[in-house]
Every structure is written in C-alpha cells, then in structure tokens.
Amino acid sequence: MSKFKVVHYINQFFGQVGGEEMAHIPAEKREGPAGPGLAFSKNFGDEAEIVATIVCGDSWFNENLELATEMVLEMVKEESPDLFIAGPAFNAGRYGVACGTICDAVQTELGIPVLTGMYVENPGADMFRTKVLTVSTANSAAGMRKAVPTMAKLALKLVKGERIGASVEEGYLPDGVRRNFFDKKRGSTRALEMLLKKIAGAPFETEYPMPTFDRVPPMPAIKDMTKATVAIVTSGGIVPKGNPDRIESSSASKYGSYSIEGVDDLTSNTFETAHGGHDPVYANEDADRVIPVDVLRQYEKEGKIGKLHDWFYSTTGNGTAVASAKKFAAEIAEKLISYDVDAVVLTST
Amino acid sequence: MVKEIERAGIPVVHICTVTPISMTVGANRIVPAIAIPHPLGNPELPADEEYALRRKLVDKALEALSTEVDDQTIFEV
Incomplete structure (x- = not known):
C-alpha cells in the first residue's frame, strides 16, 4: 500500500531560517519533512509521509493575508496531498493566525482534510477552531513532544476517513459540534461526583461549559x-x-x-x-x-x-x-x- | 486591553496591523496599521514622508474616536 501524502506548513522559526529578523520571508516550499515534521514522520511510521514542507515568515503571512493564502494554496495544490498539517503554533499569535487561515483555505478551496495545533488562548484558535480541527497544545514549544503524537494520531484518522471522536477523547479544542460517545460511568454517577467535588470545594470540570460572549458596547464618540x-x-x-x-x-x-x-x-x-x-x-x-x-x-x-x-x-x-x-x-x-x-x-x- | 479600558468608560481606538485579531478580541474602533514591527511608520520612506504617513494614521484614529459606532468598525485609511 502506498503511503498517504502530507504537506506540512511551518513558520520561519521552526523551518530554521531564523527568528524575528527573518519573519518577513515569503513562503517557500521544500521537499520532504523539516523541523517538527521529522517528529510527525516518526509517528506516522509507514502509513503516511510528509512530501513537502512550506516555510513562511509569520509577519509576511499576516501582513499579506490574501496574497500569502493564494501562494501557499498553489504550493499545496502542486503536491495534491491527502492531508494538510499546519504548526503546531502553541501561543504564537501570528503563527496561529497563519495556520488557521491557510488550513481553512486548503479545506474549503482544495477539499483536502486539514489539521493544526494551538494553545487555547492563541488568537488563531478563537478565529478558526469552529472551522479547522485544532489540537489543544501547551503554550510553548516545550509542549511539542506531547502535541505531535496527538496530532499524528488524529491526522491518520483523518486521511483514513475514520470517525473522529469527541474533543475530550481526541484532544482537540471544542469545535462546537457534539459527538456522542459511551462513557464508562452513567450520567447520574458523574453528576453526583461533580456535586460532591463542588461541595468539598475541590476543582471539577463541567461537561457542558457555557459559551462566553465577552463583548463591550462601544463608548460614545468624543464630541469635541x-x-x-x-x-x-x-x-x-x-x-x-x-x-x-x-x-x-x-x-x-x-x-x-x-x-x-x-x-x-x-x-x-x-x-x-x-x-x-x-x-x-x-x-x-x-x-x-x-x-x-x-x-x-x-x-x-x-x-x-x-x-x-x-x-x-x-x-x-x-x-x-x-x-x-x-x-x-x-x-x-x-x-x-x-x-x-x-x-x-x-x-x- | 482595549476591552477592559473601554469597559471602564473610555472610548478606545485600536491601531494594529492584523485587524482580524482585533475583531476577534472585540475592539470597537479599529484602524489598520502599516506592519507588525512598525505599525505607525515605514522605515523605507524618507523621514518627512514617514511622518506624513503617521499623521494620516493618527488623523484616522482621531476620526474614529469622534465617530459614533453601534458595532465593531474598521476605519480604513
């Protein structure tokens, strides 16, 4: 069986081009895996391979959103991959926005499944988590070791067209879509356990968090x-x-x-x-x-x-x-x- | 930060380059800037032109602060 083809998007830092002084570089395509792509390859085993890596400066992407999206889309198209992965971007804001933007475009324009990873507070997560499957990561690259296996596992499920479980099972950020699964304990037991924790003042996690709409009404304009x-x-x-x-x-x-x-x-x-x-x-x-x-x-x-x-x-x-x-x-x-x-x-x- | 200051009762204009982030965060008056490392300048321009460019952005920001808005609004320069 031939391996699934994956294209990977990373920024200039993970592409080892340089730090902030190189954040202005336009997108470039390289053959094979690079940076975190090497860890992904290991996790994919012989099921999938990264055929190309697109490296792009974070500032360049964000300052030229439309052009950048178009350019990267073209690069992805040339490879006709089975899957597109971006990041993970952790808590890097510009990188997160780039990953979300390009994943959204690849998925919509090319119809290729996509996957990215971010820290929950990354502005890119807020912007794209309901559209782009986004694995929840730590807030810095120190979390790479944990993020890669979760992403790789989900990636393989995506290319094989296997059913994606609930966010708590698979480790992605809730995307607003409810997926049913059988829990080991029934609802009444879980509710009572939660209640006892609450009474004891212990931390507990709700199974149904209320959405937060934090908007501030505009203040009146300055008259003079x-x-x-x-x-x-x-x-x-x-x-x-x-x-x-x-x-x-x-x-x-x-x-x-x-x-x-x-x-x-x-x-x-x-x-x-x-x-x-x-x-x-x-x-x-x-x-x-x-x-x-x-x-x-x-x-x-x-x-x-x-x-x-x-x-x-x-x-x-x-x-x-x-x-x-x-x-x-x-x-x-x-x-x-x-x-x-x-x-x-x-x-x- | 924009939101907390506005919540306290002071109108805020947010000048930033990546306006989608500003929209997501919830700024009400937004002015798009030049570039991430130099939002109100352009090092490639001669000093007088760069200053004129900055004036234009500040003018737009003051215009935004003087304009009543009902919803999040981007004031294009």
Missing part, C-alpha cells in the same frame, strides 16, 4: 476633540531606554507607566522596545513608529486635540496571558479615569 485629553497605551513594549521596569520580552507579568511630559519626539537615545515577538530594529530606531508621540504632541500644539496625557502605559503583548492583560488594563483604566483622560489610542505590534 479639541478639548479632549488623549492617552497612549500600547502592547508594543515601548519603554524608556534600558527598560527600567524590566518588562519581559514575552509573557509579560507587568506593565509600565512612563512620563512623556514635555517630550516632543521619541528617539533611539531615549526609548526602545522590550517586545520579543517581532524584529525590534524599527521600534528601537524610532519608537514613534509604535506610539505616535511626535504627531499627537504636534496636534496638541496645533489645537487639534486638547491635551496629550503626560503618561503612557506599556506592556509586551507577546504570548502574554489574557488574564494578565485584563488585569493590567483594569489598573491602567483606573489611572486614566483619575487623570480625566477622555480617549485612548491603543497600538499593537
């Missing part, structure tokens, strides 16, 4: 911008040169409040970025490229805005937990309100 105090907040990690608060380059545990009172322009001598999730060169050369202090200061002088708030607030959005970001922002919001700030310009890299 010439009287408004505008503040800058960023997840782009801009900090005074030397990063005095030691804000982490990824998975930030804190944010910083920095004075820009009397500052007309950010320069490479005064400010830099702490962000480790993209090439920092451009922000280090001129941090106004991330937080537009120069323009807003000029607008304050011209009277276009009432005032530029004396402080800006900054953290790194790279792999930072949603819970941390929420906490930082709630604290920042309290400060903004105490200073009577009317509007916020929030920039992200």
Whole structure:
C-alpha cells in the first residue's frame, strides 16, 4: 500500500531560517519533512509521509493575508496531498493566525482534510477552531513532544476517513459540534461526583461549559476633540531606554507607566522596545513608529486635540496571558479615569 | 486591553496591523496599521514622508474616536 501524502506548513522559526529578523520571508516550499515534521514522520511510521514542507515568515503571512493564502494554496495544490498539517503554533499569535487561515483555505478551496495545533488562548484558535480541527497544545514549544503524537494520531484518522471522536477523547479544542460517545460511568454517577467535588470545594470540570460572549458596547464618540485629553497605551513594549521596569520580552507579568511630559519626539537615545515577538530594529530606531508621540504632541500644539496625557502605559503583548492583560488594563483604566483622560489610542505590534 | 479600558468608560481606538485579531478580541474602533514591527511608520520612506504617513494614521484614529459606532468598525485609511 502506498503511503498517504502530507504537506506540512511551518513558520520561519521552526523551518530554521531564523527568528524575528527573518519573519518577513515569503513562503517557500521544500521537499520532504523539516523541523517538527521529522517528529510527525516518526509517528506516522509507514502509513503516511510528509512530501513537502512550506516555510513562511509569520509577519509576511499576516501582513499579506490574501496574497500569502493564494501562494501557499498553489504550493499545496502542486503536491495534491491527502492531508494538510499546519504548526503546531502553541501561543504564537501570528503563527496561529497563519495556520488557521491557510488550513481553512486548503479545506474549503482544495477539499483536502486539514489539521493544526494551538494553545487555547492563541488568537488563531478563537478565529478558526469552529472551522479547522485544532489540537489543544501547551503554550510553548516545550509542549511539542506531547502535541505531535496527538496530532499524528488524529491526522491518520483523518486521511483514513475514520470517525473522529469527541474533543475530550481526541484532544482537540471544542469545535462546537457534539459527538456522542459511551462513557464508562452513567450520567447520574458523574453528576453526583461533580456535586460532591463542588461541595468539598475541590476543582471539577463541567461537561457542558457555557459559551462566553465577552463583548463591550462601544463608548460614545468624543464630541469635541479639541478639548479632549488623549492617552497612549500600547502592547508594543515601548519603554524608556534600558527598560527600567524590566518588562519581559514575552509573557509579560507587568506593565509600565512612563512620563512623556514635555517630550516632543521619541528617539533611539531615549526609548526602545522590550517586545520579543517581532524584529525590534524599527521600534528601537524610532519608537514613534509604535506610539505616535511626535504627531499627537504636534496636534496638541496645533489645537487639534486638547491635551496629550503626560503618561503612557506599556506592556509586551507577546504570548502574554489574557488574564494578565485584563488585569493590567483594569489598573491602567483606573489611572486614566483619575487623570480625566477622555480617549485612548491603543497600538499593537 | 482595549476591552477592559473601554469597559471602564473610555472610548478606545485600536491601531494594529492584523485587524482580524482585533475583531476577534472585540475592539470597537479599529484602524489598520502599516506592519507588525512598525505599525505607525515605514522605515523605507524618507523621514518627512514617514511622518506624513503617521499623521494620516493618527488623523484616522482621531476620526474614529469622534465617530459614533453601534458595532465593531474598521476605519480604513
């Protein structure tokens, strides 16, 4: 029997092209497996093989979504594979969005089954988990060893057209489709066990989590911008040169409040970025490229805005937990309100 | 972060490059930026043109903050 043909999509980092300084490279196709593909190959045994690997820069894909999708689709088509795998992307945001986007396209446009893997908080997971089968992974590449066997097993089921079990059995992120299975214990037993745990204050897991729709209604618009105090907040990690608060380059545990009172322009001598999730060169050369202090200061002088708030607030959005970001922002919001700030310009890299 | 600040009662405009992420997260006023490592700049341009480009983005952001919206809205530059 011939082996099933698999095409694998990975980013520049896992393709061993380079780190952030190479995130701008367009997609390229290589023969055979590479990076995590080698581990997949091992798990596939003689049932399937990776015939080609597409390596693409994370920034390039996300900044050219349509072109990138088209290019990668063409590369996949040339191989006419039985299955397409992307990632796993863990908690890398741009990589996750790329994996989800391309899987969705391959599945819809080419009719080829697809599979990816991500950490549940990856923005790509929220965007694509109901459309693209996404294995739940750890939040960093340290989870590769665990992710690959789960993905490989599911991959083989997909190519063979075998029935895919429920998310709890197979290890993928719930996709909104209910799949029935026989549990070892009947419902009443499980319900009582859950109840006893709840009474005892022990952790328990519901079998039917309620969906969360966390939306905030838009606040009313600013009536008169010439009287408004505008503040800058960023997840782009801009900090005074030397990063005095030691804000982490990824998975930030804190944010910083920095004075820009009397500052007309950010320069490479005064400010830099702490962000480790993209090439920092451009922000280090001129941090106004991330937080537009120069323009807003000029607008304050011209009277276009009432005032530029004396402080800006900054953290790194790279792999930072949603819970941390929420906490930082709630604290920042309290400060903004105490200073009577009317509007916020929030920039992200 | 956008959501928590808006929840506290202050309108926020989110300037970012990957707008689908901003939509998923739930920002209400979104302005698409230039590129991930330099959302409000373009190092390939001469300084004066780059500054003009940044002004354009900031103008759009201020316009977004001055515009009533009922739902998530992307303000194309």
